[in-house]
Amino acid sequence: MKSTIDEDLRAAGHRLTRTRRAVLGVLERTKYPLSASELYERLQKNKVSIDLVTVYRTLTVLRDLGVVAQIELHKEGQARFEIRHGREHHHHIRCQVCGRIADLLLCPLKKLTAFIEKETQFIVNEHTLEFSGLCPKCQ
Amino acid sequence: MKSTIDEDLRAAGHRLTRTRRAVLGVLERTKYPLSASELYERLQKNKVSIDLVTVYRTLTVLRDLGVVAQIELHKEGQARFEIRHGREHHHHIRCQVCGRIADLLLCPLKKLTAFIEKETQFIVNEHTLEFSGLCPKCQ
DNA sequence: ACCTAATTGCAAATCTCTTGCAATTATAAA
DNA sequence: TTTATAATTGCAAGAGATTTGCAATTAGGT
Structure with missing residues (x-):
């Protein structure tokens, strides 16, 4: 799965960096869609130091590539993201x-x-x- | 229709003020759901001076009463509202x-x-x- | 090893929406 | 009609989500 994501990123001129791997890892381990800040918190708990801005930018790239889906639940006022690949x-x-x-x-x-x-x-x-x-x- | 809305407001201990009438008027005249800021702009064009905060508060009251529906369109990042009464x-x-x-x-x-x-x-x-x-x- | 483009962090800005508080206004009881 | 009470409003400020600018870092190809 990550190999395909890697290919998708590369095909679009992007890179599968350590940071992006960490973001994808958290998303893969979570069974429900996460908001950017929830994702950020989980990264911190995992001792992975990534700026919240980077989380946003990563999610944007992955969303535009179709790797993750952006989900908006009613009256939440924030976006959530989940892995789309293979689901x-x-x-x-x-x-x-x-x-x-x-x-x-x-x-x-x-x-x-x-x-x-x-x-x-x-x-x-x-x-x-x-x-x-x-x-x-x-x- | 406004009479029913008036009743609904009163039943909940609220009032149908000039301000709220103006908000409802704009919503009634628009054939698609409006965001708070769009609504605010239209009120200004109509020379109705209402604070944006009041627009938000009015929409909250009307939404909680079921008079208007809150709608969230995909990737918009803002709520929209439309009259529900009679539709x-x-x-x-x-x-x-x-x-x-x-x-x-x-x-x-x-x-x-x-x-x-x-x-x-x-x-x-x-x-x-x-x-x-x-x-x-x-x- | 070198070059170029992608990535990241940090600070700051933007946008949407909410809250606090004092002043105003509507409503209903006296 | 006066008065008391609660609802409404405006203004300033705050909070939360997301974006942008820019300089420093890093990955990949040559």
Whole structure:
């Protein structure tokens, strides 16, 4: 997986540096999408000293290459990122009380996208579909 | 419609002031969701002098009452608001080039929501479903 | 080893949104 | 209509997320 990411980076004139490896490592070890500052905190806990700005820049590069997905959950006011490489396209649900995020390994939108393109004459490139509610513990 | 909004506000111990009427007026006249700063600009053009902070506070009150809906489009980094009163629940698509926003008068998620509740044991309270792509002019 | 371009850190700026506080205003009871 | 009370507003300041400028460092190819 990292080998493919390396190739993707190189193909775009970028490098897979120690820093980027560390960022990717944290993302790979986490089972839910992380915000830049959460990622930064985890790097610090791992004794990896990387500036928050570098985290942002790294995430931008990886996102533009399609290596990570940028996710915006409802009313969060910050972006989250997760590894996309090798994972099925999916969505999320977040608990409005404790903030727990769970994956939803589904996407009902293939047919709908075609319909929308016909109706609106837009070309649909992306969609966000995120749910929020109460997790079992918080109900 | 404004009469109902008035009732909703009063029922919650709030008032439908001149200021709030002006905010609602702009939202009613606009056919797509506005950000706080866009709303503020439009008020200024209408010679209505309302502080941006008041716009934010007004939108918060109206949103919490369910009078307006808060919408977050992909990679925008800001919230948008539109009147909900009397409108069907719906979604949006935004052009990645020119930013034009169109309504999508549909929602395919009723059945899916029930499915998600069964699968995850969450109670689903909200969802965001937004599309982005290229509008006819920008393709 | 050398050159060039990519990467990083640090400081500072920007943008969106929130909070504190005092002044103003609406509403309802007296 | 006067008064008391709570809601509303503006202004200044703060907080959080993200971006930009710039100089120093580093990786990779030649």
